[in-house]
Amino acid sequence: MTAPHDRPTASELLQAVKEWMEQDLMAGVDGRLAFHVRVAMNMLDIVDREIALGAPMEARHEEVLRGLGVSSDAELSHKIRTGEFDADFSRLLEVLRPVVEDKVRVANPKYLR
Amino acid sequence: MAKLGMAGGGMSELEQGIARVMNASEVTNLRRLSGGASRETWMLSADGGDYVMQRVRAGRPDGLGLEPQVLIAAHRAGVPVAELVVDGSHSTELERPFMIVRAVQGESIARKIQRDEEFTEARGVLASQLGAAAARTHQISADEVPGLNQSDQLTMYRNVMDEMGEPHPVFEIAFRWLDAHRPAHVRQTLVHGDLRLGNVLVSSQGLTAVLDWELAHIGDPMEDLGWLCVRAWRFGGAQPVAGIGSYEQLFDAYEAVSGLRPDFDAVRWWEVLGTLKWGIICINQATTHLRGISRSHELAAIGRRVCENEYDLIEYLTEMVK
Numbered sequence: 436m437t438a439p440h441d442r443p444t445a446s447e448l449l450q451a452v453k454e455w456m457e458q459d460l461m462a463g464v465d466g467r468l469a470f471h472v473r474v475a476m477n478m479l480d481i482v483d484r485e486i487a488l489g490a491p492m493e494a495r496h497e498e499v500l501r502g503l504g505v506s507s508d509a510e511l512s513h514k515i516r517t518g519e520f521d522a523d524f525s526r527l528l529e530v531l532r533p534v535v536e537d538k539v540r541v542a543n544p545k546y547l548r
Numbered sequence: 549m550a551k552l553g554m555a556g557g558g559m560s561e562l563e564q565g566i567a568r569v570m571n572a573s574e575v576t577n578l579r580r581l582s583g584g585a586s587r588e589t590w591m592l593s594a595d596g597g598d599y600v601m602q603r604v605r606a607g608r609p610d611g612l613g614l615e616p617q618v619l620i621a622a623h624r625a626g627v628p629v630a631e632l633v634v635d636g637s638h639s640t641e642l643e644r645p646f647m648i649v650r651a652v653q654g655e656s657i658a659r660k661i662q663r664d665e666e667f668t669e670a671r672g673v674l675a676s677q678l679g680a681a682a683a684r685t686h687q688i689s690a691d692e693v694p695g696l697n698q699s700d701q702l703t704m705y706r707n708v709m710d711e712m713g714e715p716h717p718v719f720e721i722a723f724r725w726l727d728a729h730r731p732a733h734v735r736q737t738l739v740h741g742d743l744r745l746g747n748v749l750v751s752s753q754g755l756t757a758v759l760d761w762e763l764a765h766i767g768d769p770m771e772d773l774g775w776l777c778v779r780a781w782r783f784g785g786a787q788p789v790a791g792i793g794s795y796e797q798l799f800d801a802y803e804a805v806s807g808l809r810p811d812f813d814a815v816r817w818w819e820v821l822g823t824l825k826w827g828i829i830c831i832n833q834a835t836t837h838l839r840g841i842s843r844s845h846e847l848a849a850i851g852r853r854v855c856e857n858e859y860d861l862i863e864y865l866t867e868m869v870k
Contacts, residue, residue, distance in 0.1 A: 477849065478849050520721075521724065527721065528865055528869070532866075535862055542852040543856060546859065
């Protein structure tokens with residue numbers, strides 16, 4: 436896959452913004468504003484991880500849904516809610532685990548045990 | 549010197565109002581602390597004592613509810629709480645409903661309580677003290693504070709979830725499992741509704757006050773114990789109770805006060821419900837941003853914490869459906 440864009444790549448752009456926030460912006464703020472800057476830097480990290488890891492995660496999510504005979508989380512949710520998987524929670528949890536772990540790996544990898 | 553000659557000798561209008569409702573000759577040092585979404589919190593000194601005033605935010609029609617009555621009942625039951633000094637829930641003296649309590653010393657920030665050297669001794673006893681405070685809270689019966697909400701928590705959060713319309717298969721499994729495994733023989737008592745680090749004050753010796761009673765309701769008392777053990781409220785700590793204590797410490801202290809041993813399975817049921825509930829609150833926060841009700845990158849970021857709760861629910865439910 437080749438991107439038509441020039442460098443910096445999307446990830447390199449994010450990193451540049453983050454470095455500026457970390458080194459310059461943070462030095463001039465404290466209290467509530469400093470907390471909000473940290474939240475923003477954390478959000479850039481989430482986007483960066485999603486860019487790096489997102490494609491195979493999307494494929495895995497689709498494959499899991501297909502394996503369960505549904506085409507979306509909404510359809511799966513509806514089937515669970517109407518009892519179609521009641522006898523099968525153990526397998527369902529096992530199948531959904533890697534999908535949820537993927538989400539955590541992008542959002543907050545330190546949370547994984 | 550424009551203030552010279554004003555009644556109350558240089559006090560601001562709000563300070564004068566507070567002095568009037570407290571029957572104090574002088575109110576000084578009034579300063580606003582960061583409060584919750586529905587309340588303003590102010591610190592103040594009056595005639596040499598320190599007090600906290602909570603007032604409904606402008607534009608919030610919900611009032612103080614029954615919180616002053618709940619505080620009185622909790623105080624009577626022996627729960628460590630800030631003493632109510634003025635109940636202004638039906639007063640217009642300070643423009644909006646308010647209450648004033650005596651200030652209590654202590655730290656509320658979870659990370660400090662969990663990590664700072666100053667709280668080493670407190671960490672050893674806090675789980676027991678929380679268990680005892682919960683047991684005393686749960687000795688308050690429904691008719692002591694008439695009019696409190698008695699809604700079924702599972703139904704309540706089902707409705708919030710449906711209103712937002714975001715699909716989360718793991719949450720649906722949790723709803724099914726919770727509905728099929730409701731605890732039997734449930735007592736109905738006063739429930740604090742948000743008992744956790746962040747809503748209690750802790751000194752170097754331990755618990756000094758249980759705060760934030762605005763979500764108090766009538767229900768299964770085990771809700772408070774389960775909520776205390778939800779992983780989000782462990783704040784990264786390794787132990788189940790508020791990250792700093794064991795189930796045994798919590799249950800032993802609860803039993804010593806009430807004579808009732810908490811049922812572990814019931815507490816775990818509420819822990820699962822609490823995890824689901826926190827996940828739904830996270831969706832709700834992000835929705836508040838996405839719908840433009842309150843645009844905020846902080847609220848937006850919380851949307852990506854929903855999956856932490858899905859992850860925890862998979863751990864709980866995998867163990868429970870075995």
